[in-house]
Amino acid sequence: MLNLSAPLVLLLITAGISIYAWSNQTLMESWIMNPTRIREKGEWYRLLTSGFLHADWMHLIFNMIAFYSFGQSVEDTLVATSGPTMGLLQFLALYLGGIILSDLPTYFRHRDDPDYRSLGASGGVAAVLFASILFNPVGGEGEGIIIFPIPFPIKPFIFGFLYLGYSYYMGRRRGDNINHDAHFYGALYGIILALIFLPEAAPHFWSEIQQFIF
Secondary structure (H helix, E strand, O other): HHHHHHOHHHHHHHHHHHHHHHHOHHHHHHHOOOOOHHHOOOOOOOOHHHOOOOOOOOHHHHHHHHHHHHHHHHHHHHHHHHHHHHHHHHHHHHHHHHHHHHHHHHHHHOOOOOOEOOOHEEEEHHHHHHHHHHHHHOOOOOOOEEEOOOOOOOOOOHHHHOOOOOOHHHHHHHHOOOOOOHHHHHHHHHHHHHHHOOHHHHHHHHHHHHHHHO
């Protein structure tokens, strides 16, 4: 029997909407992140709906693989500590809130740029990914985990530091069309909210790193 966990349901919904929107330009234009439309028309829903749209198959597949790979363990942790209902609500707040909150800096930066558009669930994915790193910073008993595009095993907390540094640098540089700010602020949101939900994760995180280093 198919286990309809929250990550799987969100993955299926996101994939369905993204694929449908590729052939429905009206939906794409109505849901995409457009800071000027938000400022002029008050269409704040775009902060959330843009997270259910993706540019192409590669964008969709990479985001959903990352989300599902780490999302289940995060949901399991929250459910185990807060109960089924509250754990589910916390997981939804982490993912959906990450999509919304990570786009706010982009909105303020581009609200006077009528040509700017962005889409994708990267902020929510980053929030879930970094909650996972906080809960399990050194991974399992093996050498580490494989996270694209790094071709060799790496400890989750090391990847986390590299990811934050890279996203912050590229967000300031603005050298490509990727919304690196959404990655950076989504990751910070995930860390902060996970600590609010599970404060004991902070000493556990530090203890795990100390044991790994020393």
